[in-house]
Amino acid sequence: MDLEAREIEVLNIIVQAYIDYATPVGSRHVAKKSTLKLSPASMRNIMTDLTEKGYLTQPHTSAGRIPTQKAFRLFVNSMLEPIALSDKNRESIKNVLVQTDLDFSELLETTSKLISSQVSQVGMALAPQTKLARWHQLDFSLVRPGLAVAILVFHGGIVQNKLITLDEKITADDLKKYSNYLNDTFKGQTFLEVRLNLIKEMKEARDQFNALYIKALSLIQTAFSEKENREIYVDGTLYVFNQIDQHDLSSMRELLEFLEQRSDLLELLDKVSESSGLLISFGNEFYGPKLENWTLISTPYQVKGETMGMIGTLGPINMNYSKVVPLVDYIAKMLTDVLDARF
Amino acid sequence: MDLEAREIEVLNIIVQAYIDYATPVGSRHVAKKSTLKLSPASMRNIMTDLTEKGYLTQPHTSAGRIPTQKAFRLFVNSMLEPIALSDKNRESIKNVLVQTDLDFSELLETTSKLISSQVSQVGMALAPQTKLARWHQLDFSLVRPGLAVAILVFHGGIVQNKLITLDEKITADDLKKYSNYLNDTFKGQTFLEVRLNLIKEMKEARDQFNALYIKALSLIQTAFSEKENREIYVDGTLYVFNQIDQHDLSSMRELLEFLEQRSDLLELLDKVSESSGLLISFGNEFYGPKLENWTLISTPYQVKGETMGMIGTLGPINMNYSKVVPLVDYIAKMLTDVLDARF
DNA sequence: CTTTAGCACTCTGTTATGTCGAGTGCTAAA
DNA sequence: TTTAGCACTCGACATAACAGAGTGCTAAAG
Numbered sequence: 195m196d197l198e199a200r201e202i203e204v205l206n207i208i209v210q211a212y213i214d215y216a217t218p219v220g221s222r223h224v225a226k227k228s229t230l231k232l233s234p235a236s237m238r239n240i241m242t243d244l245t246e247k248g249y250l251t252q253p254h255t256s257a258g259r260i261p262t263q264k265a266f267r268l269f270v271n272s273m274l275e276p277i278a279l280s281d282k283n284r285e286s287i288k289n290v291l292v293q294t295d296l297d298f299s300e301l302l303e304t305t306s307k308l309i310s311s312q313v314s315q316v317g318m319a320l321a322p323q324t325k326l327a328r329w330h331q332l333d334f335s336l337v338r339p340g341l342a343v344a345i346l347v348f349h350g351g352i353v354q355n356k357l358i359t360l361d362e363k364i365t366a367d368d369l370k371k372y373s374n375y376l377n378d379t380f381k382g383q384t385f386l387e388v389r390l391n392l393i394k395e396m397k398e399a400r401d402q403f404n405a406l407y408i409k410a411l412s413l414i415q416t417a418f419s420e421k422e423n424r425e426i427y428v429d430g431t432l433y434v435f436n437q438i439d440q441h442d443l444s445s446m447r448e449l450l451e452f453l454e455q456r457s458d459l460l461e462l463l464d465k466v467s468e469s470s471g472l473l474i475s476f477g478n479e480f481y482g483p484k485l486e487n488w489t490l491i492s493t494p495y496q497v498k499g500e501t502m503g504m505i506g507t508l509g510p511i512n513m514n515y516s517k518v519v520p521l522v523d524y525i526a527k528m529l530t531d532v533l534d535a536r537f
Numbered sequence: 538m539d540l541e542a543r544e545i546e547v548l549n550i551i552v553q554a555y556i557d558y559a560t561p562v563g564s565r566h567v568a569k570k571s572t573l574k575l576s577p578a579s580m581r582n583i584m585t586d587l588t589e590k591g592y593l594t595q596p597h598t599s600a601g602r603i604p605t606q607k608a609f610r611l612f613v614n615s616m617l618e619p620i621a622l623s624d625k626n627r628e629s630i631k632n633v634l635v636q637t638d639l640d641f642s643e644l645l646e647t648t649s650k651l652i653s654s655q656v657s658q659v660g661m662a663l664a665p666q667t668k669l670a671r672w673h674q675l676d677f678s679l680v681r682p683g684l685a686v687a688i689l690v691f692h693g694g695i696v697q698n699k700l701i702t703l704d705e706k707i708t709a710d711d712l713k714k715y716s717n718y719l720n721d722t723f724k725g726q727t728f729l730e731v732r733l734n735l736i737k738e739m740k741e742a743r744d745q746f747n748a749l750y751i752k753a754l755s756l757i758q759t760a761f762s763e764k765e766n767r768e769i770y771v772d773g774t775l776y777v778f779n780q781i782d783q784h785d786l787s788s789m790r791e792l793l794e795f796l797e798q799r800s801d802l803l804e805l806l807d808k809v810s811e812s813s814g815l816l817i818s819f820g821n822e823f824y825g826p827k828l829e830n831w832t833l834i835s836t837p838y839q840v841k842g843e844t845m846g847m848i849g850t851l852g853p854i855n856m857n858y859s860k861v862v863p864l865v866d867y868i869a870k871m872l873t874d875v876l877d878a879r880f
Numbered sequence: 881c882t883t884t885a886g887c888a889c890t891c892t893g894t895t896a897t898g899t900c901g902a903g904t905g906c907t908a909a910a
Numbered sequence: 911t912t913t914a915g916c917a918c919t920c921g922a923c924a925t926a927a928c929a930g931a932g933t934g935c936t937a938a939a940g
Contacts, residue, residue: 218931218932220931220932220933221932221933222931222932232883232884233883233884233885234884234932235883235884235885235886236882236883236884238932238933238934239882239883241933242933242934252932252933253891253892254890254891254892255889255890255891255932255933255934256889256890256891256892256931256932256933256934257890257891257892257931257932257933258931258932258933297698297699297700330680331678331680333676333678333686333688335674335676335678335688335690337673337674337690337694343676343688343690343696345676345678345686345688345698347678347680347686351680351700353686353698353700355640355688355696355698356640357640357694357696431793431797432790432793432794432797435790435793443786447775447778450774450775450778451775454774454775561902561903563902563903563904564903564904565902565903575912575913576912576913576914577903577913578905578912578913578914578915579911579912579913581903581904581905582905582911582912584904585904585905595903595904596920596921597919597920597921598903598904598905598918598919598920599902599903599904599905599918599919599920599921600902600903600904600919600920600921601902601903601904
């Protein structure tokens with residue numbers, strides 16, 4: 195099942211041509227591009243072999259060949275030659291991200307837009323799972339009796355606020371005491387740890403009959419046990435119009451549906467976030483035939499060495515990987531740098 | 538240029554038919570539907586008159602007639618008969634909006650999604666202009682020396698937070714003093730008024746050589762003089778796939794471009810927000826021929842009697858106005874109720 | 881055994897042609 | 911003023927013809 199050297203060369207040429215022209219590749223073109231100096235007829239023989247081995251398909255009997263997903267997998271895994279970014283390009287990317295006045299959400303949104311405009315494809319950025327973010331500080335701000343805003347600041351400068359209703363008798367001083375106690379108890383913990391420890395603390399507090407603790411804990415529990423509303427930024431969806439064959443409108447529709455209906459998307463992005471580096475996934479692999487012909491390139495970003503979320507781009511399977519991969523990679527590195535500089 | 542009674546009836550029938558079937562309406566259909574008991578030939582004469590007066594067009598010589606924008610304008614202004622919402626429908630809408638755990642942004646997002654799903658069209662909701670929102674309360678939360686979060690709560694429960702850098706010597710107590718002073722000074726004022734008064738206060742403080750005041754004022758100034766990042770929620774963009782003739786993909790593209798590129802959209806929505814009630818605007822009127830065949834239905838919502846922003850829906854010019862108009866209207870009323878109940 | 885030239889074959893896309901049906905505009909009569 | 915009748919127009923659809931691209935196969939050459 196392994197490929198001979200010249201089969202690999204032919205496959206490489208075909209993939210490259212398909213990336214450049216997005217049209218079935220014929221034997222003549224391969225013969226011209228190849229260093230092997232073979233005739234189209236010979237190329238045809240090789241291409242037949244590659245077809246039998248599952249690397250090429252024919253849209254119809256007398257058309258050229260199109261690389262299969264299997265071919266693209268091989269291509270990105272072992273034939274891809276990234277093109278280095280120009281200094282100018284690096285510079286301009288850096289400048290966009292190093293704007294001090296952006297808060298965390300804005301930074302992610304900017305990143306998503308940046309990716310999109312740089313690669314002319316859908317760009318995206320996923321905020322960290324709250325449960326992985328580390329508690330830095332909690333404050334309450336009493337709005338009126340019975341209503342307060344809870345402000346949780348996480349490592350990396352992520353700020354979340356939430357309206358919470360409370361007993362009308364609770365004063366600003368009470369809240370101050372609560373937050374002091376909670377900060378002492380939970381500082382530096384991840385959300386997951388907080389949730390675990392909450393239960394323990396609750397029990398201990400009850401044992402000690404400590405009303406203060408119990409109130410504080412139940413406050414924070416209702417505020418943060420809710421469904422988390424993850425932020426996903428998706429930009430440049432309009433690029434799919436340029437990338438689609440006018441014929442299969444349905445493929446475009448599938449993609450847009452996938453992007454709009456966030457739950458599957460979120461699940462996917464969370465999964466790829468776990469990767470330790472840049473990941474190339476094909477639609478077929480992560481969503482089935484509905485998204486065949488689409489590729490997700492994703493890479494996680496870190497804060498203080500901890501993976502927080504991911505950024506990436508979604509484009510046609512015949513996108514220009516040599517350009518896109520280094521770009522996404524570089525942007526992730528810059529984002530990580532910027533976030534590390536924050537706290 | 539005025540229309541005779543029977544011309545109005547014919548036009549009404551044609552508009553209705555075009556709303557129902559989205560296809561050119563022929564004289565036979567009009568003759569069947571009309572109470573006038575005229576033959577198709579007579580209808581043709583009337584239709585010719587209406588065409589000359591600019592209310593109908595023909596896609597080609599031997600096709601039926603299509604109502605022009607002028608016809609739709611007349612229709613929505615004086616022929617529209619809204620269909621009352623069912624109690625069940627009212628109830629379900631109310632239930633969605635009366636979720637106490639939604640903060641202001643979530644409420645708007647929910648509203649936009651609600652509109653979209655109810656009318657099967659693009660739904661949208663626009664957050665208030667910050668400059669019109671009334672200051673309720675400001676709090677600072679010191680994150681670490683030199684960095685704080687400012688939390689501004691506006692009337693209606695709108696919460697904004699912003700990271701601000703400050704002198705490392707400033708303590709939490711200092712910040713408490715600042716916020717006390719600022720709240721005393723600016724409570725209940727709109728952003729616009731705040732900006733005006735800032736300058737005045739600055740001057741007075743300087744005259745009094747009051748370092749505290751000056752520091753507090755300059756803090757709030759940098760934090761809130763920035764570009765405001767308006768929130769617009771747009772949902773259900775996928776519905777345009779169902780609403781478009783497969784042929785003019787370009788019309789769809791124009792619309793999606795208009796929706797994605799937010800600046801024109803924002804300008805438009807701000808303008809329609811100023812209306813005192815529900816507004817029906819045709820694409821041609823607000824964006825030119827690129828969006829002809831699209832209609833925006835918008836209506837403002839209020840907090841304590843003050844107009845804050847708008848909600849609405851964007852759909853094909855031959856949408857079912859009788860259903861959509863009452864729905865949007867009712868949802869706006871519910872939203873206003875919910876917001877009023879908040880503070 | 882590998883490579884290649886030659887050729888028949890297949891499929892797409894385009895253009896030309898004809899037919900059907902829907903709907904109109906016009907005219908002349910009711 | 912209304913209507914019946916009729917010629918006319920145009921889009922939609924089907925069919926056929928044809929060019930072009932590219933293949934698969936075979937037989938000969940290296």
